[in-house]
Amino acid sequence: MPLRELDFAAALGRIRRLVWRTPALRVPAPAGDLTGEQRPATGSSAGSPAPAARPSDTWLKLESLQRTGSFKVRGAANRLLKLTAAERARGVVAVSSGNHGRAVAEVARVLGIPATICVPDWADPSKLRRIRDAGAELLRSGPSYDEADERAAGLAAAQGLTLVHPFDDPDVIEGQGTIGVELAEQLPELGEVIVPLSGGGLVAGVGLALKPRGVRIVAVSARRASVMLQSLEAGRPLRMPDEETIASALSGGIGDENRLTMRVVREVVDEHVIVGEDDIRAAVRSAFHDHRLVVEGGGAVGLAALASGYRPRGRVAVVVSGGNIDAPALAAMMG
Secondary structure, three states, X not given: OOHHHOOHHHHHHHHOOOOOOOOEEEEOOOOOOOOOOOOEEOOOOOOOOOOOOOOOOEEEEEHHHOOOOEOHHHHHHHHHHOOOXXXXXHOEEEEOOOHHHHXXXXXXXXHOOOEEEEEOOOOXXXXXXXXXXXXXXXXXXXXXXXXXXXXXXXXXXXXOOEEOOOOOOHHHHHHHOHHHHHHHHHOOOOOEEEEEOOOOHHHHHHHHHHHHHOOEEEEEEEOOEOHHHHHHHHOOOOOOOOOOOOOHHHOOOOOXXXXXXXXXXXXXXOEEXXXXXXXXXXXXXXXXXHHOOOOOOHHHHHHHHHHOOOOOOOOEEEEEOEOOOOHHHHHHHHO
16 A cells, blocks of 8 residues: 555544544643643534643643553554455464564454464563463564564465564554544644654654644654664664663664655654653653553653653644553662
8 A cells, every 4th residue: 555545534443443542641831841730632622722832732642541552553453454354364473572462462362363473582571471361372583673573574474474564564554643643633733743763653654644734743762772763864774783771662673675664754753852761761750650650661752752851842742652561660660
């Protein structure tokens, strides 16, 4: 499917039975101060004027409360729902550091599709438990994400399985872009959206959905999981060794033959922000203590950007992309 043919509204209707409409939570405090009153956004009724944008008009789009604990279920549902009967019968395979695998496994369970998930050895234990609980075959595939990626591609070729790519697929991008449709309904006069950047599927989808509405797109990378940003700077896809990071959901390569997301990210992103481990850790703590939100490191990088000094413009939405973190890891960050 050419990207110009993506229909985000149609995708939202397609996946609605498998995906929750997540709330937007207002944080009416000075930018960089994540404390304040909270109330969910329900969107404006027809004909009702939206409030004027203010520098402190900041909202959190809580994909951390999504059905599988992250936004990934949107792309997985859109991709699997488009499979033919023959493809469903043969089954699917995916590579994942955790959240994509859990999403594919859960959607496959609901639709009755056999699923195999290849993961690197360092994947979060809590996410691996959820993948197994959904009935998927879980294959630990070596110490690096690239090795897990190669194993998934090999299984797809050898067994005729459909490879459900975590980001570089038009159906996945279309599914992730449904966040943009919801944000446009929930937050009229949205001026900016801050989005975590990993392989680029989320930024590409949200950017393509909201850029035509004049929304400014800011992509946030974790310093130790910034292969997309470094690839953009180099002008070609890079392979980089995995680094230990509390934002492990953002780890992994973008593929030597990236077809879509690198180009789209370059086109839609207005500004890049990089955050470090201490900033991310502080953002996870702030989300928990100030808002009683459980947010994983990769899901908190947008919050970390605000806390570390990035100043948004007008009405801004921060995509809090995931909340799948096990209790020991969360407890360690609270100290």
